[in-house]
Amino acid sequence: MKRAPLMISAALASSLAVMATATTAEAATRPAIAKSILNHRGISLATTHDSGVRDKANAKQNITDTAAGRKARRSSYGTAPGGSVTLNTNMLNAMLKLNTVKRFTFRVTEVAGGSHSRGSKHYAGRAFDVGTVNGARVSTGGAGYTKAKKFMKACRSYGAVLVLGPGDAGHSTHVHCQW
Numbered sequence: 444m445k446r447a448p449l450m451i452s453a454a455l456a457s458s459l460a461v462m463a464t465a466t467t468a469e470a471a472t473r474p475a476i477a478k479s480i481l482n483h484r485g486i487s488l489a490t491t492h493d494s495g496v497r498d499k500a501n502a503k504q505n506i507t508d509t510a511a512g513r514k515a516r517r518s519s520y521g522t523a524p525g526g527s528v529t530l531n532t533n534m535l536n537a538m539l540k541l542n543t544v545k546r547f548t549f550r551v552t553e554v555a556g557g558s559h560s561r562g563s564k565h566y567a568g569r570a571f572d573v574g575t576v577n578g579a580r581v582s583t584g585g586a587g588y589t590k591a592k593k594f595m596k597a598c599r600s601y602g603a604v605l606v607l608g609p610g611d612a613g614h615s616t617h618v619h620c621q622w
């Protein structure tokens with residue numbers, strides 16, 4: 444009977460520890476996550492578009508602007524609407540954890556920039572594209588296929604609502620993860 448108060452205290456301490464962890468995770472701000480993405484070498488960020496166009500809306504600049512508390516710029520060619528957008532925090536968090544937790548190394552080819560299909564969620568700051576996973580270029584066969592499929596599954600595990608890749612129209616050489 445004398446041990447009962449101790450057990451309650453231990454249970455309470457355990458709950459408080461869980462709450463503290465959750466609070467810490469929630470406290471990670473958008474700029475802080477973006478800064479962390481920039482600091483992880485396993486996440487490579489393209490500085491040009493696959494189209495060859497050079498502007499301030501490339502993946503590296505999008506994350507750099509976000510880390511500085513600014514909006515990410517969109518491109519102004521093709522169907523891209525120009526202007527800028529706030530990047531989705533859940534998407535940024537997943538991008539980071541795909542490296543820090545899931546241990547993927549990958550190259551992000553587009554975030555808010557580039558020209559995509561009309562109304563693309565890239566323009567809403569809710570999607571990113573990946574062209575290389577664990578050293579293999581995304582493709583419809585071989586390592587580029589199996590690694591892409593694993594990456595796609597991991598994106599879904601972080602809440603991506605739409606994931607496209609090899610086997611899907613227009614995605615034979617890149618993976619699209621959207622929140």
Ligand SMILES: [Zn+2]
Nearest residue numbers: 570571572619
């Ligand atoms: Zn895409």
